[in-house]
Amino acid sequence: MEIKSNGTRIHVKEQGSGELALVCLHYYGGSSRTWDDVASELSDRYRIVATDHRGWGDSEAPADGYRIADLAADAEGVIEALGLQRYVLVGHSMGGKVAQLIASRRPGGLEGLVLVAPSPPSPMVLSDEQRATLTGAYQSRASVEYVIDHVLTAKSLDATRREQVIEDSLKAAPQAKAAWPNVALREDITEAVASVNVPTIVISGELDQVDGVATLQAELLPRIPHAALHILPGTGHLSPLEAPADVARVIARFVGANIPARRIDSKAAE
Template identity: 80%
Template structure:
């Protein structure tokens, strides 16, 4: 379904109908279907809401509005429109930075925060050459496949997942592809995340080359004092596709503990 919010159209998928919802926010290059395998493991216990960020998947692609605050406002509009009264935010990579900003505002109904290989709240420091490389990484099938094999993953993906990543990465609007490395990645939300007051877990792939464990230990964990890290052995950055069953188990245990409080 599509929801009009914050001046644009946001596409989302839903599964399940339980009292607690998981709101899933995807990575730079992905879409709501990045979460399909994880959602399939959890939809019998929770309501699953997975969105396409503006400029990605089947959402609208306005000319501008790709800062973290804009992406957060889009997701907040979805949550409000759906009337979610109890929910857990689950954000992957870029979606993790968006989830941090939403959680920092202490919205009513938010019960927990799951940060999957998240981009840290501090600015990502890249050289101009690295920034240009990242901005063009999703320009062709060949460049995407190189990034999958040499940057994004540590485990071998099956052919269907590889093709899905290629399709989703190519489909992104040019302005969305440019905005993350040139704008949103450089934003500093460290002051905001100190306000996060819900239970938080950080799930990181042992071999993640994008948002490395060492980076998260210095740039994220000290700024969200209640956050606890879980490491998935032998996995890279694309945990929802590399290790969906393991990720679903970690999320399921975390949310079950929240419900038991």
């Protein structure tokens, strides 16, 4: 499905059904299909809406507009176009920073926030060399494979998922690849996230080398004080692909505990 949002054509993938929607925002290097394995575990209970950020997957790739606020506006437009009345934002890494900004605006219908290996709201301090390495991480098949094996994962991906990560990473537009390390990663939204007022859970991989447990404890959790932390043992940064069933279980438990069902169908009521 294609939705025109914020002046840009955004590709949207929907699965499942339910009165409550999970709006899933992917990481730097991914696409809407990053969430497929998590969605397959949850689609019997929820409507799963996964987007491709501008410049990624099958979404349009304008020349500019890759700040966190731009990506947030794209997602907000999709939510409005689909008429979602009740939803939980689920953001992974870069998508987690986008989700934090959206949640800070306290939009109507937002009932919860799930941050999966999220980029914290504070700027990431990188040396010029580190920034150059990150900027070049998705330029060739060899560079993507190196990043998968040495940075992104702690558990081996099966051949299909590994190939998916490589394809998604290489497919993205050059301007989208460059914008995260050079623009959005440097943005400071710490003041904004103090306004987040919905139930929030942070899911962190024990072995995450990108946005690790210690970083999240120092840079994110103090800024969203009511957020709970769940650590996935033996897992790296790509938990939606490394441990999708575990991620899905944590999400379902969080939703069940914090977001009451508002409609009971006749069969369930019997």
